[in-house]
Amino acid sequence: MRLTPGPPRHVDLDRVDLFDLDLYTSGDPHPVWDMMRAKAPLHHQVLPDGREFWSVTRYDDVCRVLGDHREFTSERGTVPTHLGTDDVAAGVLLTSTDPPRHTEVRRPIGTRLTARAVRVWEDSIRRSVVRFLEPALDGGTFDLAEQALLLPAMVTGPLLGIPEKDWEELVRLTAMVTAPSDPHFRQGSEAATLAIAHHELVTYVKDWVRTRRAGGDEDDSLLHHLMSVRPGGVPLTDEEIALDGYSILLGANVTTPHTVSGTVHALVERPEQFAKAQADPSLIPNLVEEGLRWTSSACNFMRYAVDDVRIGGGTVPARGAVVAWIGSANRDETRFPDPHEFDITREGAKRQVAFGFGPHFCIGAPLARLTLRVFFEELLQRSASIEFDGEPQHLRSYFIAGTTHLPITVRRRRTT
Numbered sequence: 001m002r003l004t005p006g007p008p009r010h011v012d013l014d015r016v017d018l019f020d021l022d023l024y025t026s027g028d029p030h031p032v033w034d035m036m037r038a039k040a041p042l043h044h045q046v047l048p049d050g051r052e053f054w055s056v057t058r059y060d061d062v063c064r065v066l067g068d069h070r071e072f073t074s075e076r077g078t079v080p081t082h083l084g085t086d087d088v089a090a091g092v093l094l095t096s097t098d099p100p101r102h103t104e105v106r107r108p109i110g111t112r113l114t115a116r117a118v119r120v121w122e123d124s125i126r127r128s129v130v131r132f133l134e135p136a137l138d139g140g141t142f143d144l145a146e147q148a149l150l151l152p153a154m155v156t157g158p159l160l161g162i163p164e165k166d167w168e169e170l171v172r173l174t175a176m177v178t179a180p181s182d183p184h185f186r187q188g189s190e191a192a193t194l195a196i197a198h199h200e201l202v203t204y205v206k207d208w209v210r211t212r213r214a215g216g217d218e219d220d221s222l223l224h225h226l227m228s229v230r231p232g233g234v235p236l237t238d239e240e241i242a243l244d245g246y247s248i249l250l251g252a253n254v255t256t257p258h259t260v261s262g263t264v265h266a267l268v269e270r271p272e273q274f275a276k277a278q279a280d281p282s283l284i285p286n287l288v289e290e291g292l293r294w295t296s297s298a299c300n301f302m303r304y305a306v307d308d309v310r311i312g313g314g315t316v317p318a319r320g321a322v323v324a325w326i327g328s329a330n331r332d333e334t335r336f337p338d339p340h341e342f343d344i345t346r347e348g349a350k351r352q353v354a355f356g357f358g359p360h361f362c363i364g365a366p367l368a369r370l371t372l373r374v375f376f377e378e379l380l381q382r383s384a385s386i387e388f389d390g391e392p393q394h395l396r397s398y399f400i401a402g403t404t405h406l407p408i409t410v411r412r413r414r415t416t
C-alpha cells in the first residue's frame with residue numbers, strides 16, 4: 001500500500017469501494033481515509049454481492065470498536081476477508097473470543113511473551129538479524145520485501161519450537177491466509193486459497209502436538225508450554241493448542257516483514273531521517289514506533305455490533321459488521337500533528353495503535369518491538385547508505401498493508 005500519500009483529491013464517498021484491491025495495489029487510500037475522517041466518520045458500504053459493512057476511521061472510534069467487547073464482539077470473526085461468514089472457531093480461537101473466556105485462553109500464552117520474558121531471546125534474534133542482513137551488504141540488488149517474509153520465522157521459530165526446515169512452507173501458508181487475492185500466493189479462487197492454507201496450517205500444528213505427545217519430548221518452546229497449562233484446571237485440547245499456534249504463526253508472520261519493508265522504504269525516501277537515526281542510535285526505539293504508526297501493517301480489524309450502537313455521528317444496527325481502520329487512526333491529525341510526515345523524532349509516536357487496542361491488543365507486541373529495534377540497530381550500524389534499485393510492488397490486500405517487492409542496494413559501512 002502506498003504510505004506517502006499523493007496530493008489531496010476529491011473522493012466521492014458514496015461511491016468509494018474500500019474493498020477494491022486496486023486501491024491498495026496501485027491506488028492511494030490515505031486521501032480516502034482523510035476525507036472519511038473529515039466528512040463521514042461512520043461510513044456505510046454495500047458490496048455488489050449484498051454484504052455490507054460500516055467503517056470507522058477516527059482514532060477514538062477505532063479504539064472504541066476494538067476495545068469494547070460489550071458493544072462490539074469478536075466472536076463472529078475479526079478479519080474483513082471473512083465478512084459475512086461467521087467464524088467457526090468462535091470461543092476457541094484467541095482472536096475470535098470475547099472476555100471472560102478470552103482472558104483465560106490468553107493468559108498462558110501471554111506469560112511467555114511479556115517484554116521481560118522475550119528479553120532472553122535478544123541475542124538469538126540479533127544473530128538471526130545479522131545472518132539475514134549479510135547478503136544485503138554485498139552491494140548487489142536485495143529484494144528486502146521478499147526476503148523479509150522469512151525474518152519472523154527466524155525469530156519466532158525457536159520460540160515456538162518449529163524446526164527451520166518447515167519455515168518456508170509455513171510462511172507461504174500464512175501469506176495465503178492474509179492475502180488470498182495476491183497473485184504471489186493465490187491458489188484458484190480466493191475462498192479456495194483461504195481454505196487450503198487454513199487447513200494445512202492447523203493440521204501442521206496438530207501433527208506437531210501429536211508427535212510430541214507420542215514421543216514424550218520436552219522442550220522450552222511456547223507450543224510445548226501450552227501442552228502443559230491448565231486454564232481453569234482443565235488442560236487445553238490439541239484443537240485449542242493448534243488454533244493458538246495458528247494465531248501466533250499468523251500474527252507473527254504477516255505483519256513484522258511489512259513493518260520492516262515499509263519503514264526502510266520511508267527511510268530511503270528521506271535520507272535526512274536515515275542520517276539522524278544513524279547519528280543517534282538512542283532514537284531507534286522511537287523510529288520503531290514511528291515505523292509502526294507509518295506502516296500500520298495490520299491495516300484494519302473487524303467486529304460485529306451486539307446491539308444498535310451510536311458511533312461516529314451515526315448508528316450501526318445490531319449484528320452489523322464494523323471495520324476499524326487502524327491505518328487511518330494512525331494518521332488522525334487530532335492525535336498526530338502533520339500525520340503524513342514520517343518523523344523519527346515525533347513526540348507521542350508511542351500512542352500509535354498499530355498493535356490494536358483493548359483486550360485483543362497484540363500479544364506479540366513486545367517480541368515485534370524487540371525484533372524491530374534489533375533489526376534497525378544492526379541495519380544502521382552496518383550500512384552507509386541505502387538506495388532503491390527498482391520499483392516497489394504493493395501487496396494485493398485490503399487487510400494487510402504490505403509490500404511484495406522492494407529492491408534496494410545497500411552500501412556497507414567501512415567500520416563493520
Ligand code: HEM
Nearest residue numbers: 094095247251252255256259298355356360362363364368
Ligand atoms: C509489527 C508487528 C505486528 C503488528 C502490527 C501486529 C498487529 C496486531 C493487531 C492490530 C492485533 C489486534 C487484533 C484485534 O484487535 O482483533 C494483533 C493481535 C495479535 N497478534 Fe499481533 N502484530 C504484530 C506482531 C505479532 C507477533 C510477533 C506475534 C506473535 C508472537 C503476534 C501475535 C498476535 C496474536 C496471537 C494476536 C491475537 C491477540 C488476542 O486476540 O488476544 N503479533 N496483532
